[in-house]
Amino acid sequence: MFSQTLAVTMINLRSIPQRWALSLATIFSIALVVAVLLGFLAMANGFRATLSSTGSDDVAVMLRGGSQAELNSGLSRDDQRIVAEAPGIARDAAGEPIVSGELYVIVDGIKRSSRTEANLPLRGVGPLAATLRADYQIVEGRAFEPGSNELVVGQSVQREFSGFDLGQVIRLGTNEWVVVGVFSTGGSVFESEIWADIGTIQNLYQRGTAIQSIRARMTSADAIEGLEAFIENEPRLNLDVTNEAEYYADQAGGTSDLIMFLGWPLAIAMAIGALAGAWNTMYSSVDTRMKEIATLRAIGFAGSSAAIGTMVESMILAVIGGLVGAVAVFLIFDGISASTLGGGFTQVVFSFAVTADAIINGIVLALIIGFAGSIFPAIRAARIPLLAVHRA
Amino acid sequence: MTALYTLTDLSKKYTRGKETLTIFEELNMTIDQGDFISIMGPSGSGKTTLLNLLGGIDRPSSGAVDCEGVRVDKLSEGKLAKWRSAHVGFIFQFYNLMPMLSAAQNVELPLLLTSLSSKERKKRVETALDIVGILDRKGHRPAQLSGGQQQRVGIARAVVADPKVLLCDEPTGDLDRATADEVLETLQLLNRELNKTIVMVTHDPAAAGYASRQLHLDKGRFVEREAV
Ligand SMILES: Nc1ncnc2c1ncn2[C@@H]1O[C@H](COP(=O)(O)OP(=O)(O)OP(=O)(O)O)[C@@H](O)[C@H]1O
Numbered sequence: 001m002f003s004q005t006l007a008v009t010m011i012n013l014r015s016i017p018q019r020w021a022l023s024l025a026t027i028f029s030i031a032l033v034v035a036v037l038l039g040f041l042a043m044a045n046g047f048r049a050t051l052s053s054t055g056s057d058d059v060a061v062m063l064r065g066g067s068q069a070e071l072n073s074g075l076s077r078d079d080q081r082i083v084a085e086a087p088g089i090a091r092d093a094a095g096e097p098i099v100s101g102e103l104y105v106i107v108d109g110i111k112r113s114s115r116t117e118a119n120l121p122l123r124g125v126g127p128l129a130a131t132l133r134a135d136y137q138i139v140e141g142r143a144f145e146p147g148s149n150e151l152v153v154g155q156s157v158q159r160e161f162s163g164f165d166l167g168q169v170i171r172l173g174t175n176e177w178v179v180v181g182v183f184s185t186g187g188s189v190f191e192s193e194i195w196a197d198i199g200t201i202q203n204l205y206q207r208g209t210a211i212q213s214i215r216a217r218m219t220s221a222d223a224i225e226g227l228e229a230f231i232e233n234e235p236r237l238n239l240d241v242t243n244e245a246e247y248y249a250d251q252a253g254g255t256s257d258l259i260m261f262l263g264w265p266l267a268i269a270m271a272i273g274a275l276a277g278a279w280n281t282m283y284s285s286v287d288t289r290m291k292e293i294a295t296l297r298a299i300g301f302a303g304s305s306a307a308i309g310t311m312v313e314s315m316i317l318a319v320i321g322g323l324v325g326a327v328a329v330f331l332i333f334d335g336i337s338a339s340t341l342g343g344g345f346t347q348v349v350f351s352f353a354v355t356a357d358a359i360i361n362g363i364v365l366a367l368i369i370g371f372a373g374s375i376f377p378a379i380r381a382a383r384i385p386l387l388a389v390h391r392a
Numbered sequence: 393m394t395a396l397y398t399l400t401d402l403s404k405k406y407t408r409g410k411e412t413l414t415i416f417e418e419l420n421m422t423i424d425q426g427d428f429i430s431i432m433g434p435s436g437s438g439k440t441t442l443l444n445l446l447g448g449i450d451r452p453s454s455g456a457v458d459c460e461g462v463r464v465d466k467l468s469e470g471k472l473a474k475w476r477s478a479h480v481g482f483i484f485q486f487y488n489l490m491p492m493l494s495a496a497q498n499v500e501l502p503l504l505l506t507s508l509s510s511k512e513r514k515k516r517v518e519t520a521l522d523i524v525g526i527l528d529r530k531g532h533r534p535a536q537l538s539g540g541q542q543q544r545v546g547i548a549r550a551v552v553a554d555p556k557v558l559l560c561d562e563p564t565g566d567l568d569r570a571t572a573d574e575v576l577e578t579l580q581l582l583n584r585e586l587n588k589t590i591v592m593v594t595h596d597p598a599a600a601g602y603a604s605r606q607l608h609l610d611k612g613r614f615v616e617r618e619a620v
């Protein structure tokens with residue numbers, strides 16, 4: 001049974017050149033489906049990777065109770081002062097608790113690629129903000145002077161948005177700023193932000209002494225529980241506490257799920273189209289070989305070998321298509337950077353990540369298309385009347 | 393002589409709507425082991441149909457096709473396929489070779505249904521190609537061979553698994569006289585030297601002359617002529 005199926009498969013494959021245009025179209029359509037799917041998966045994975053590389057376990061993020069994201073939160077200097085007394089907060093060399101009150105406003109930037117406006121987060125920070133980001137580093141220029149209208153820009157923002165060259169004056173809203181430095185944070189989402197002095201921003205945006213989030217470095221990840229208990233027992237505070245890693249993982253979840261929910265249905269809709277193509281190709285493969293299949297049957301080959309040969313041919317075309325799609329996506333997309341709306345309605349710059357898992361998903365989808373598209377042609381192949389041997 | 397085939401009250405009818413087309417009715421005949429039979433007759437008289445019934449690629453409307461005690465007409469599809477592979481070699485007017493396979497690969501096809509090792513298969517293929525005289529063309533594809541050469545490959549494929557009977561439907565119908573004679577001589581050799589039973593349908597009286605028994609099929613009846 002094996003050798004006859006193998007022989008039928010060989011005959012099928014070797015006759016592909018007779019149907020090269022159709023076969024090529026099938027390969028191409030399956031490649032396209034897999035490329036679309038992998039494109040979306042790469043986007044979702046890249047987005048997730050960026051956000052999940054953001055945040056440390058031992059940094060507590062505090063927002064006003066129920067606000068969920070920094071943008072919706074509102075806190076006061078008093079909140080920060082009380083939190084600084086909490087147990088388990090790490091202290092710097094000078095013995096000061098490492099607590100940073102931060103302001104988070106949205107400004108318009110111009111994307112280099114499309115020349116369109118997009119939201120960028122402008123974060124107002126004090127001197128301890130940098131200490132709270134593990135890999136924070138000024139890679140060009142210098143830090144801003146407190147109280148000035150100078151800003152430093154994240155690497156990703158500088159790459160994706162225009163006007164942030166070092167030394168340049170940039171107008172954000174009604175205010176003018178001087179770009180004095182570029183910083184990196186090891187690929188995390190902070191690189192998609194602009195930082196400036198919190199006092200200056202409070203002035204320019206008439207926020208008084210208000211802040212939106214408080215970050216605190218804890219002596220250990222476990223110390224966050226103690227902080228939670230402290231806040232719960234402190235009637236003057238109404239704060240939600242999460243560790244920073246979890247905070248960004250939650251933010252990533254929504255958007256990358258959204259990307260997946262867009263990607264899979266689109267890929268499946270296209271897969272149905274590709275399936276029709278595969279079906280047509282395989283019918284034509286069976287039809288052009290009718291006499292040959294009947295001859296093999298007359299010789300004594302089983303109908304099932306004709307059927308299996310048809311399915312194998314289809315699945316081989318599908319796998320080739322899948323691999324072409326995967327290689328194309330890998331070459332075109334892997335590592336290129338893009339930006340999209342993050343959890344807080346601001347742009348997050350991230351890199352497409354074509355993962356092995358996604359490629360396996362793509363190839364499996366291709367195989368399903370090849371398999372499903374060959375079922376009916378295979379049945380037809382098995383049922384070709386033996387009398388077709390006499391066809392001219 | 394022992395009978396290889398016994399056909400009893402064989403009939404074949406086609407119904408198209410309300411019309412019934414009777415190809416033959418209550419046909420009785422025996423084919424002996426080692427016979428070389430030619431069947432002639434007008435177009436549409438049922439010659440090909442008869443070969444199909446003998447070869448188990450079609451079933452009679454009624455009656456029995458008995459081959460060495462096996463009721464061929466009663467075998468299930470699966471058993472019939474096995475029976476064909478072991479007992480029958482088909483030779484077609486248009487050769488029915490696989491265009492993408494070499495001569496040797498075409499000849500090897502029936503052996504893929506056996507348990508022979510690839511070494512044994514190779515040996516058998518070469519023997520078969522040698523008998524029909526085109527061993528030197530074993531690597532060629534059908535398109536690289538002349539009609540006569542292709543038919544020789546077809547004959548080699550039919551005999552390679554060593555069946556008892558060869559069923560030939562106008563094996564020289566597409567060949568010129570000289571080439572046809574060569575092919576017919578090969579069939580005669582297979583009949584005489586290897587004792588293959590041959591049933592050959594032909595329109596060509598000269599081809600029929602190679603047979604030891606000449607039958608004429610007309611209006612569902614056989615008329616026998618003594619071979620000269
Ligand atoms: N599947 C079918 N349905 C209906 N009629 C058929 C079918 N197959 C064959 N016939 C009819 O049966 C008759 C015998 O056909 P067959 O092919 O056996 O003739 P033949 O003697 O081989 O003719 P030829 O010399 O032209 O090859 C013809 O009239 C043909 O039209």
Ligand SMILES: [Mg+2]
Pocket residue numbers: 439440441561
């Ligand atoms: Mg005929």
